[in-house]
Amino acid sequence: MAGNISKHFYQAVANKTCADFHHPGKTCLQAVQESAVAGLFGSLKFYLPLCILPLLFKIKQWNEKKTWKEFLINYCRCVFSGFFITTTGFWVFCMSYKIFKGFYLPLSVCLPSSLGAVFCGIMPKKFVHIDGIGLFNMYIEFIIKQSKQKSIVWLRNxxxxxxxxxxxxxxxxxxxxxxxxxxxxxxxxxxxxxxxxxxxxxxxxxxxxxxxxxxxxxxxxxxxxxxxxxxxxxxxxxxxxxxxxxxxxxxxxxxxxxxxxxxxxxxxxxxxxxxxxxxxxxxxxxxxxxxxxxxxxxxxxxxxxxxxxxxxxxxxxxxxxxxxxxxxxxxxxxxxxxxxxELPEIMKFINRLPCSELLYMFSIGMTFQLRVIYPHLTNKFVHKMMSIGSGGRSDEVTKNYFKMMVGW
Structure with missing residues (x-):
């Protein structure tokens, strides 16, 4: 099923523009402006529970100013990061269409989100690390779900x-x-x-x-x-x-x-x-x-x-x-x-790399592509995360792609 959908991608997007895919009836500038507003409010809503959760493990420290100061700083950093990730991602989506004169996988869907995720560096390191691994795990989940290898199918069932x-x-x-x-x-x-x-x-x-x-x-x-x-x-x-x-x-x-x-x-x-x-x-x-x-x-x-x-x-x-x-x-x-x-040179090299940030960029790009093209095989959390974080913009992109697939 997954292979059939991706096989017809180019047929579905032939002669289509970024407006058909992302912002029907609006200019790219209008779409980016709306994405910025939606991204800000979406980030405020999405990151609140994620920042509150660590507080549940610090109940004994609630009477300390340091605890609430740390919460507020982390929350603001996450919100600004989410805002720039969403806004930049949709802006690069339109720019990639204009540069490449069409839609190509993974340049048109995965790459914009990955480039937008450069701003994940604004978030606290532990959030980037946890989110990156979590999203990558959901990518592995997709691989397991769509695999037709007998051993994987048996394990799945x-x-x-x-x-x-x-x-x-x-x-x-x-x-x-x-x-x-x-x-x-x-x-x-x-x-x-x-x-x-x-x-x-x-x-x-x-x-x-x-x-x-x-x-x-x-x-x-x-x-x-x-x-x-x-x-x-x-x-x-x-x-x-x-x-x-x-x-x-x-x-x-x-x-x-x-x-x-x-x-x-x-x-x-x-x-x-x-x-x-x-x-x-x-x-x-x-x-x-x-x-x-x-x-x-x-x-x-x-x-x-x-x-x-x-x-x-x-x-x-x-x-x-x-x-x-x-x-x-x-x-x-x-x-x-x-x-x-002394550590081997390969380990020294790995330790110098921003592994958490690179994993986050790759994972958020891949999960957005899966969200749009393979929604039936994508973890429900990805649907919720991108829907809330983008203020519903990711849902619109998915719906527009579906309409192109069925010829509406």
């Missing part, structure tokens, strides 16, 4: 197969995070396990449990399970409320009636089971097992992978692929540093 492969990703990810003592984001949080290791390594003769925590295993696990449950509930509630914020304000009664139907119980179960199983297994193995802590971590990580069956989503699966590449690179780098060895 087999929960057992996908869970087994995710188990590999999850186990490797947690194991190497533990090895390099990194509390980098992952679906299973190992922060307290790393603190426990520090207590053991720096034991000053105090009565510390075999597992590294300062209380009994039962007390520790009860406390952890409570924290995990509260965190999982908070994330699930955030996912439920923020996409529907405007409708909740308009009609709160209707939202309350359907809150239990729309609540994502799968995400809740995934986070609780994954984190709960890891912490329980890791603690018991350290207490009663005969293996090293590294091996215990690997076994516990594998056991925690069963949580995937409660929330078998592409975004979880694809994040495992990209995260492994990143954490293995960090492990290799960590190994050289701890052994006081």
């Amino acid at each position: 087999s929960l057992v197969g996908a869970t087994c492969l995710y188990s590999f990703f999850n186990s490797v990810m947690i194991y190497y995070l533990y090895k390099i003592r990194s509390n980098r984001f992952w679906f299973v949080n190992i922060g307290n396990e790393l603190k426990a290791i520090k207590r053991i390594e720096n034991d000053s003769g105090e009565n510390i449990m075999n597992c590294g925590h300062e209380t009994s295993c039962d007390e520790y696990l009860k406390k952890e399970f409570k924290n995990i449950s509260l965190f999982a509930f908070g994330v699930s509630l955030f996912k439920l409320i923020f996409p529907r914020l405007s409708s909740i304000i308009k009609n709160p009664g209707n939202f309350m009636k359907n809150i239990f139907k729309k609540f994502d119980y799968g995400l809740l179960a995934f986070l609780i089971v994954s984190n709960g199983l890891f912490k329980f297994t890791f603690c018991r193995l350290n207490q009663y097992g005969k293996f090293s802590r590294d091996v215990n971590c690997l076994i516990a990580a594998f056991a925690s992978s069963i949580g995937y069956v409660f929330y078998p989503r592409y975004i979880i699966f694809t994040m495992g692929i990209t995260s492994i590449i990143e954490v293995l690179y960090k492990y290799i780098e960590h190994t050289y540093v701890t052994q006081n060895k």
Whole structure:
């Protein structure tokens, strides 16, 4: 299906102009001006929940001015970045048509968005990094969905197969995070396990449990399970409320009636089971097992992978692929540093590159092209992100392309 659509692209856009594709009945200047206004308001709306989310992890710091100052600065940087990305992208869209005298893939759809994304440098580095990887994962999702290879098709339709492969990703990810003592984001949080290791390594003769925590295993696990449950509930509630914020304000009664139907119980179960199983297994193995802590971590990580069956989503699966590449690179780098060895020239070169920015530019360009040409195979988040961020302009481009495809 995907191949058929792209094959007819040139036939559909023959003798068409940027006005037909982007701004019917308006000049390029008028379209860019409207895109600028829509991009500003769209960015204000889109980045607000993304900047609020980190605040949920800093509730104890809400009484500090520094917390709110950081939030405001990050929000403004994201808004201005989104404004320039949207405005520049649509401007380059029209310019590319005039320069090349027609539409060509990927120059006409992917390239304008990628060039507009140069302004991602205005955003905080962590936002660029997270967004870039997230969008790239959605590109991988598209590849999986449209692939006709038998192994990929089988994996796409087999929960057992996908869970087994995710188990590999999850186990490797947690194991190497533990090895390099990194509390980098992952679906299973190992922060307290790393603190426990520090207590053991720096034991000053105090009565510390075999597992590294300062209380009994039962007390520790009860406390952890409570924290995990509260965190999982908070994330699930955030996912439920923020996409529907405007409708909740308009009609709160209707939202309350359907809150239990729309609540994502799968995400809740995934986070609780994954984190709960890891912490329980890791603690018991350290207490009663005969293996090293590294091996215990690997076994516990594998056991925690069963949580995937409660929330078998592409975004979880694809994040495992990209995260492994990143954490293995960090492990290799960590190994050289701890052994006081000089990094290979290729790694020095990679470290000098603005990898996060380049990945963001590539990913946003590709996802916009997929949004326009392959909407049925594109992650729903991409639809929402580009619709909100562009003030509905990306929806119009997609509709205009569809009209050209069917000959309207």
